[in-house]
Every structure is written in C-alpha cells, then in structure tokens.
Amino acid sequence: MSANRLRPALVDRAAMQWSALGVALQAPREAAVVDLEALIGLTAAVGAADARVWEGAIAWCGRYGRLVNSARLKGVVVEMGIAGAELAPFASAARHAGGPPWSPAGRAGPRTPRTEGRDDLVVVKPARDAARLLWFLRATFGVNARADVVENLAARPGSTPTVLELAKLTRFTKRNAAVALDDLVLAGVVERLGTGTVGRFRLRDRRGLLRWLDMPDSVEYPDWVAQFTVGLRVSAFLDADPSSPRVRAIEARAIVTGLRPSIERADLPGPDFRVTGPAFAEEFDAWVDQLAGRLEAQGLVT
Numbered sequence: 596m597s598a599n600r601l602r603p604a605l606v607d608r609a610a611m612q613w614s615a616l617g618v619a620l621q622a623p624r625e626a627a628v629v630d631l632e633a634l635i636g637l638t639a640a641v642g643a644a645d646a647r648v649w650e651g652a653i654a655w656c657g658r659y660g661r662l663v664n665s666a667r668l669k670g671v672v673v674e675m676g677i678a679g680a681e682l683a684p685f686a687s688a689a690r691h692a693g694g695p696p697w698s699p700a701g702r703a704g705p706r707t708p709r710t711e712g713r714d715d716l717v718v719v720k721p722a723r724d725a726a727r728l729l730w731f732l733r734a735t736f737g738v739n740a741r742a743d744v745v746e747n748l749a750a751r752p753g754s755t756p757t758v759l760e761l762a763k764l765t766r767f768t769k770r771n772a773a774v775a776l777d778d779l780v781l782a783g784v785v786e787r788l789g790t791g792t793v794g795r796f797r798l799r800d801r802r803g804l805l806r807w808l809d810m811p812d813s814v815e816y817p818d819w820v821a822q823f824t825v826g827l828r829v830s831a832f833l834d835a836d837p838s839s840p841r842v843r844a845i846e847a848r849a850i851v852t853g854l855r856p857s858i859e860r861a862d863l864p865g866p867d868f869r870v871t872g873p874a875f876a877e878e879f880d881a882w883v884d885q886l887a888g889r890l891e892a893q894g895l896v897t
Contacts, residue, residue, distance in 0.1 A: 601830045601883055604890040605641045605823070609634065610648045615726035616659075617717050618651035625726045626815070628750060631663050631733075632671040633819040639685035640677050640827055653685070654716035657692030662733045665697045667743075670766055675824045676831075723809040728816075731808055740767040740775035745784065748798045749805060750816035755788055755795035766820065821861035825854050826890055829883060840873040847879040863889065 610622040612629045635656070642649045656663070672682055686697045723731070728749065732742040743765040747756075756764065762772040776796055779785035784804070788795045798804060805812055832850050836843065851858075851866055858865050866875070866882035 600887045601826060601833060601890075602641060602644070604887040605637060605826050605830060606644050606648065608826075608890050609638050609642055609652070610645065612726065613638075613648060613652050613655060615724055616655060616730065618648075618655050619716050620647060620651055624724065626724070627726065628728045628746065628814060628816040629726045629730070630671075630816075630819040631729060632668040633675070633823055635663060635668060635685065636672040636675045636677050636682070636820075637823045637827070639672070639682045640675070641830075642685070649685075649688075651716045653688045653692050653694075656689035656694040658694075658717055659730070660689055660694030660697075662730060662738055663695070663697070664733075664738050664743075665695065667766060668697055671820050674766070674820055676828055725811050725814045728808070728810055728814060731810075735808070740765060740771040741779060743767065744772060744775045744779065745798070745804070746816065748785065748796065749801055750814045752801055755797050757793055757795055761796070764818075817862070818860045821857040822863065822890070824857045825861060825863060826886065828854055829886065833883070840876050844873045844875040844879070848875055851879070851882075 607622070608625075610620050612625045612634050614620045614622040615625040615629060635652075638648065638652045642652055682697075690696050729742065729746045732746050736742040736745060744761055747761060747764045748754075758773045758776060759769055761776070762769040765772060767775075776785060776787075780787050780796075783799060785796050786799045788797065802812055805814065828850060832847070848868070851868075855865070864882070864885055866878050870878040
C-alpha cells in the first residue's frame with residue numbers, strides 16, 4: 596500500500612522548493628524553476644504537516660509576497676482543487692506576517708507571535724539558482740504576464756509557441772498573454788516569427804538574458820501546477836481509501852481517468868489501463884509509488 600507515502604512526498608517537495616527560495620530548512624534545494632503560486636497552493640494544502648515548512652513559507656511570503664500574482668494564484672488553486680477554506684489559514688498568516696492580502700479570507704484575524712517578524716527563517720544568499728528565475732523575473736518585469744511569458748520562453752530553448760500556447764503554459768488569459776508579448780516585442784526582448792495570422796515567438800537573446808540575470812544556461816520548468824494537482828487529488832483519494840478491492844479498483848480508475856489531462860501536462864507516467872478488474876488496485880498502488888518517487892527525486896541538487 597502507498598497510502599502513507601504520497602503526502603510526505605508532497606511535503607518534502609514543498610520543503611525543497613522553499614529551501615531553494617531561501618527559507619532556512621534542512622532540505623535539498625530544488626533545481627528546477629519554482630512556480631510561486633503552485634508552491635503556495637501546495638503549502639496551503641499540506642504544509643501544516645511540517646511546522647518548520649509552514650512557518651518558513653509564511654516568513655518568506657511576509658517579505659516577498661508582493662511578487663506573488665494574486666489573480667493567477669486564485670486560478671491555480673482552483674485548478675489544483677484547493678478550496679478557499681484550505682487557502683485561507685495560510686493567506687491569513689502570510690498577511691499578518693507582512694504580506695499582501697491574497698483573498699478576503701486573508702485579511703482578518705489576530706497576529707500571532709510564531710509568524711510575525713521571523714526574519715531568521717529566510718536567508719536569501721547571492722547565489723542565483725534556476726529555481727529563483729520566475730521570482731527574479733517578476734522583480735525585473737513586474738508581477739504580470741510579461742515575467743511569466745519570458746520565463747516560459749527561457750525555459751524552452753528552441754520552441755516558438757503561439758499566443759494561445761503561451762497562455763496555456765502560463766495560465767494567463769489569451770488577451771493578457773498577447774498584450775505581454777506586444778510589450779516585449781516592442782522592447783526588443785522577444786521577437787515575432789513569420790507574417791501570418793498565427794504568430795510564433797521566441798526570446799531575441801535567451802543566453803544574454805540569462806547571463807544578465809546571472810542564471811545558468813540550462814533551465815528546467817516542469818508544470819508544477821499539473822504535478823501538484825495529480826499528487827493532491829491522489830493523496831486525497833488515499834486518505835479516504837475504500838476497503839473493498841473491487842470498489843477501490845473502480846474508484847481508482849475513475850480518479851486517474853479524470854486526471855489524465857493533468858498527467859499529460861505534467862509529463863508524468865500513468866498506470867497501465869490494460870489491467871482490469873480488482874487487479875487494477877495493485878496497478879494503481881505501483882503507480883502511486885512511482886508518482887511519490889517522482890515527487891521526491893525530480894530535479895534536486897544538494
């Protein structure tokens with residue numbers, strides 16, 4: 596059974612990503628670019644299981660939460676299946692630590708001594724790891740679609756996405772992505788390819804931009820929203836796991852079938868749907884172990 600492995604893997608991944616952003620945690624640092632809104636959603640959902648992760652994340656948001664896109668956060672947590680009641684405690688604590696109000700639920704409530712003024716929990720060193728790329732781009736281009744568009748183009752060398760493709764990748768509206776691209780083309784940061792009605796775009800000088808930001812040339816940006824969506828949904832299913840093997844197999848197949856779009860977006864392996872009947876429960880368990888391993892090990896540096 597894998598019921599007790601997936602949730603700790605999600606907590607560990609949150610610790611790795613906060614560690615890469617400068618939170619003082621005894622955890623390996625994430626090597627891939629961190630999606631700030633996805634990380635906040637994940638922490639709101641599972642971070643309370645580890646007090647050090649929870650308090651460190653709140654301290655970071657108290658200092659740098661202004662660089663979190665509140666509009667994108669709302670859409671991301673909905674996609675991840677996180678209810679407003681789950682986000683509210685974290686949003687409230689971050690607000691009381693000095694961060695911005697991300698939702699009405701995050702505006703009220705008393706300050707608490709455990710989350711106020713804990714600057715010792717955040718130590719941002721000069722090193723510019725790839726994990727911090729989106730964070731630093733927002734500090735450069737502003738908290739809007741421009742930074743996220745540049746980040747996605749930087750992380751995918753050789754690709755020339757359309758406006759619609761960039762909108763899906765960044766999870767902004769097509770209009771917001773189009774306006775951002777117009778601005779970036781005007782500024783000479785991005786170039787438009789072709790003259791047809793469906794334009795494609797790329798960074799004019801990707802390596803130069805990354806050198807300017809003192810970032811490594813190799814930048815990886817998994818679809819963390821999709822990965823965390825899969826992890827959280829499956830973890831919730833495991834928490835309410837039915838005892839009957841037959842019912843378990845049927846419900847597990849239904850959960851994974853519904854998650855297929857997210858599994859594909861996240862480039863995750865899926866279970867073997869050729870397995871039928873109660874035997875699918877064992878196939879599902881093996882897949883959960885594989886998923887937990889992916890969340891534990893993907894993209895780490897020491």
